[in-house]
Amino acid sequence: ILNVEQSPQSLHVQEGDSTNFTCSFPSSNFYALHWYRWETAKSPEALFVMTLNGDEKKKGRISATLNTKEGYSYLYIKGSQPEDSATYLCAFNDMRFGAGTRLTVKP
């Protein structure tokens, strides 16, 4: 993988569902992996930065894991709420972003 890739592109879930997205990145020359949440008409908001293989971070109902050897990170949202609706972006090293996963949570 040469670039940062995120999947799926978009996701529609019902309120209360748990969900997860994937960020794939080059496994060589790794320094850091960032996750951001971007709501419409707002600026991206930092969620996590992870630097070590096996890192796990948690913020409320949102958590993330990191595997630098195979070049992927997962973001999990437990019990999705409508206010979780946003685009979730990951960024590799010098903040090169993936295209994002657009999450819509239906009440």
Added chain:
Amino acid sequence: KAGVTQTPRYLIKTRGQQVTLSCSPISGHRSVSWYQQTPGQGLQFLFEYFSETQRNKGNFPGRFSGRQFSNSRSEMNVSTLELGDSALYLCASSFDTYQGLAFFGQGTRLTVV
């Protein structure tokens, strides 16, 4: 603690003109990164400055340039504007991109007519 400040917030320019955008990072942050966002596109990385030096550069033409001052404030310049340069330009500051969380400004909405 003041956030990242971008000025101006909105700008309308004519094709062929040049424009300078400004980004004041959070106090103590040494890294400033610039991004372009156009409709349907994600955040496209322009460049990153760290302690007054351009540390990384994205795949944009030479019309896009930047600099960083000793107080970490950064400017981005676009010369010979084209219609396709119309976009939201965001900057993000961090203590060090490779280690810490980055914080985004509100962006500058540039419209080229």
